[in-house]
Amino acid sequence: MRPFAYTSATTKEQALQASRPTSHYLAGGTNLVDLMKEDVERPDQLIHVTNLDYKKITSNADGGLTLGAMLNNADTANNRDVRTKYPLLSMAMLSAATAQIRNMATNGGNLLQRTRCPYFFDTAMPCNKRQPGTGCGAINGSNALHAIFGYSDKCIAVNPSDMCVALAAIGAMVEVQKPGGSSRMINFNDFHRLPGSQPEKDTTLMAGELITAIHLSKPIFSDHYYYLKIRERSSYAFALLSVAAGLQVNNGVITKAGLAMGGVAHKPWKLTKAEAYLAGKKPEQAVFGAAAAMEMKDAKPFKENKYKVEMGTAAIVRALTQAYEREA
Ligand SMILES: Cc1cc2nc3c(=O)[nH]c(=O)nc-3n(C[C@H](O)[C@H](O)[C@H](O)COP(=O)(O)OP(=O)(O)OC[C@H]3O[C@@H](n4cnc5c(N)ncnc54)[C@H](O)[C@@H]3O)c2cc1C
Numbered sequence: 612m613r614p615f616a617y618t619s620a621t622t623k624e625q626a627l628q629a630s631r632p633t634s635h636y637l638a639g640g641t642n643l644v645d646l647m648k649e650d651v652e653r654p655d656q657l658i659h660v661t662n663l664d665y666k667k668i669t670s671n672a673d674g675g676l677t678l679g680a681m682l683n684n685a686d687t688a689n690n691r692d693v694r695t696k697y698p699l700l701s702m703a704m705l706s707a708a709t710a711q712i713r714n715m716a717t718n719g720g721n722l723l724q725r726t727r728c729p730y731f732f733d734t735a736m737p738c739n740k741r742q743p744g745t746g747c748g749a750i751n752g753s754n755a756l757h758a759i760f761g762y763s764d765k766c767i768a769v770n771p772s773d774m775c776v777a778l779a780a781i782g783a784m785v786e787v788q789k790p791g792g793s794s795r796m797i798n799f800n801d802f803h804r805l806p807g808s809q810p811e812k813d814t815t816l817m818a819g820e821l822i823t824a825i826h827l828s829k830p831i832f833s834d835h836y837y838y839l840k841i842r843e844r845s846s847y848a849f850a851l852l853s854v855a856a857g858l859q860v861n862n863g864v865i866t867k868a869g870l871a872m873g874g875v876a877h878k879p880w881k882l883t884k885a886e887a888y889l890a891g892k893k894p895e896q897a898v899f900g901a902a903a904a905m906e907m908k909d910a911k912p913f914k915e916n917k918y919k920v921e922m923g924t925a926a927i928v929r930a931l932t933q934a935y936e937r938e939a
């Protein structure tokens with residue numbers, strides 16, 4: 612590990628003022644410190660931010676919630692209001708990692724965790740995300756874990772977060788403090804980006820910006836929801852593929868659907884066509900099958916990840932079925 616300076620901030624002003632292009636904010640450290648040990652991330656300064664006063668969950672006027680960015684994933688997922696108002700989010704968060712990691716990992720850090728592409732972690736291999744211009748080892752290499760949607764000829768990596776798949780399905784706004792002292796809100800679906808010609812940029816966050824909160828508007832999908840995570844073992848494993856499904860059903864008809872997939876693209880992959888199609892339909896197998904087919908027909912797999920097309924189709928149908936049949 613390379614030497615670095617360490618600053619512990621207690622106010623957002625201290626954190627923002629200490630920030631410079633070569634520094635990183637340090638939250639739980641469960642991703643950043645691993646990457647520093649592997650020499651993938653090389654900050655010359657860490658600014659510790661978990662002592663900042665953004666560790667609460669507060670209620671909003673519309674019945675929604677604001678989740679502090681420095682609160683850990685375990686306390687967020689197990690919070691009574693989160694469990695009852697956004698159970699899809701709670702379910703997805705509790706499927707991630709292990710209890711110990713969820714106790715350390717923060718909400719802000721979760722949004723910014725980096726891909727698990729093995730070439731990204733191996734500094735002896737080419738990787739445009741780690742070192743722009745060196746090429747992509749995965750495109751003609753080992754690509755079983757990689758994207759089937761939205762990739763570019765520069766990068767085919769996937770976003771690894773479970774929390775973010777649920778946030779894409781339910782909708783959220785990310786509150787960010789700018790180095791100059793003002794703040795801005797980013798629609799969650801614009802927060803992560805596709806790789807295009809700049810795969811080194813995972814998000815639309817600007818240099819030095821600090822995430823302070825995630826805003827959820829009024830409760831949604833609290834009766835019919837399911838997070839289906841398919842992985843190689845039941846704990847301590849990232850998703851090969853996942854589906855977050857939420858339904859509002861009134862008098863036997865779907866009035867609103869929220870659907871997103873993980874493990875298939877560089878960002879949480881919102882299934883907007885299927886969401887629009889499902890509204891006004893009856894919650895039945897043929898309808899769920901048609902919704903899955905209309906999304907998965909656009910998949911463009913690589914040599915080793917063709918399995919994700921069939922698996923993804925079945926997973927969408929199963930997640931929607933489980934969401935509908937679930938009794939809150
Ligand atoms: C063994 C293992 C298994 C895992 N399994 C899963 C899994 O199944 N599913 C899953 O979703 N995740 C999984 N994870 C990932 C885990 O969820 C992330 O490592 C964690 O959410 C990152 O949060 P953190 O607070 O530790 O972030 P850190 O590691 O501290 O930071 C991550 C990045 O975010 C930046 N950052 C942090 N907070 C802020 C902020 N407030 N504003 C601006 N920048 C900030 C940091 O500078 C850094 O670049 C796993 C991790 C491990 C180690």
Ligand code: SF4
Nearest residue numbers: 728730738747766767
């Ligand atoms: S897929 Fe992306 S992260 Fe993986 S090797 Fe290619 S450029 Fe790097």
